[in-house]
Amino acid sequence: MIRNIQTIIPGIATSDGAGVKLRRSLGGQNQVRLDPFLMLDEFSSNDPNDYVAGFPAHPHRGFETVTYMLEGHMLHEDHLGNQGHLKTGGVQWMTAGRGIIHSEMPQQVSGAMRGFQLWINLPAKEKMKAAGYKDIQVDEIPKLALENGGAVKVIAGAFIQNGKDVQGPIQGITTSPLFLDVHLPSGAEFEHRIPKELNAFVYVYEGELEIGAPSRSVPKQAAIVLGDGDRFKAKAGSVGAQFIVLAALPLHEPIVQYGPFVMNTRAEIEQAIDDYQNNRFVVS
Numbered sequence: 001m002i003r004n005i006q007t008i009i010p011g012i013a014t015s016d017g018a019g020v021k022l023r024r025s026l027g028g029q030n031q032v033r034l035d036p037f038l039m040l041d042e043f044s045s046n047d048p049n050d051y052v053a054g055f056p057a058h059p060h061r062g063f064e065t066v067t068y069m070l071e072g073h074m075l076h077e078d079h080l081g082n083q084g085h086l087k088t089g090g091v092q093w094m095t096a097g098r099g100i101i102h103s104e105m106p107q108q109v110s111g112a113m114r115g116f117q118l119w120i121n122l123p124a125k126e127k128m129k130a131a132g133y134k135d136i137q138v139d140e141i142p143k144l145a146l147e148n149g150g151a152v153k154v155i156a157g158a159f160i161q162n163g164k165d166v167q168g169p170i171q172g173i174t175t176s177p178l179f180l181d182v183h184l185p186s187g188a189e190f191e192h193r194i195p196k197e198l199n200a201f202v203y204v205y206e207g208e209l210e211i212g213a214p215s216r217s218v219p220k221q222a223a224i225v226l227g228d229g230d231r232f233k234a235k236a237g238s239v240g241a242q243f244i245v246l247a248a249l250p251l252h253e254p255i256v257q258y259g260p261f262v263m264n265t266r267a268e269i270e271q272a273i274d275d276y277q278n279n280r281f282v283v284s
């Protein structure tokens with residue numbers, strides 16, 4: 001069964017960090033989310049004033065942050081002494097777990113800075129695990145040519161081509177995320193399995209796309225939540241389309257969020273604030 005459009009969550013212009021302009025769809029107005037996805041930000045600007053201030057040191061607890069750089073260069077540093085360069089086409093998958101304090105600062109003063117930051121929740125039993133992260137460079141991400149002239153990058157989960165599974169570099173996450181970046185030329189169709197147990201959404205960042213059967217055109221720069229089914233079907237408009245596809249198993253657990261802390265109860269949030277204020281994020 002083909003998944004049709006269930007809800008459209010527009011990306012609303014906002015800013016975060018020290019004044020980075022971005023569009024927030026999931027996690028924006030009324031904190032509308034799609035379990036286990038908590039937030040999706042798209043940053044995209046050619047104007048350095050929109051991004052140079054970056055994201056100075058700030059904490060996280062209880063979930064994972066995934067940064068996908070379409071264009072640009074940022075330096076990540078954390079309180080554990082880790083350092084990583086996020087460059088064009090690369091991904092950083094960070095497990096905040098029990099706590100991390102990090103900064104994400106642009107390493108450019110001109111040109112385009114473009115990409116996404118996605119927050120994925122952790123199950124209750126993993127919220128206090130040790131922090132960790134994985135930097136994935138562009139050449140570690142499988143890029144597959146499609147017969148219709150399009151291409152797919154497999155960031156997480158598996159893409160099935162000619163009956164063969166092509167695995168992305170991110171594996172072993174409890175919510176079994178699928179993360180694809182799909183480019184289609186004018187009029188090209190795309191169809192792929194998304195198991196019915198997974199919650200799924202699509203975000204078009206360039207061009208025009210129709211989704212579902214019968215197909216409906218969708219707005220750009222919005223999280224398009226998909227309804228029930230086990231297959232995703234889309235067709236690019238006359239100018240082609242570039243979009244990301246995200247899917248993962250829902251956790252069905254209560255969520256209490258206070259800014260960069262996402263836990264299951266109010267008491268756990270109070271503990272997170274207390275731990276942060278008393279330097280217990282730094283001493284592990």
Ligand code: FE
Binds near residue numbers: 060065
């Ligand atoms: Fe952060």
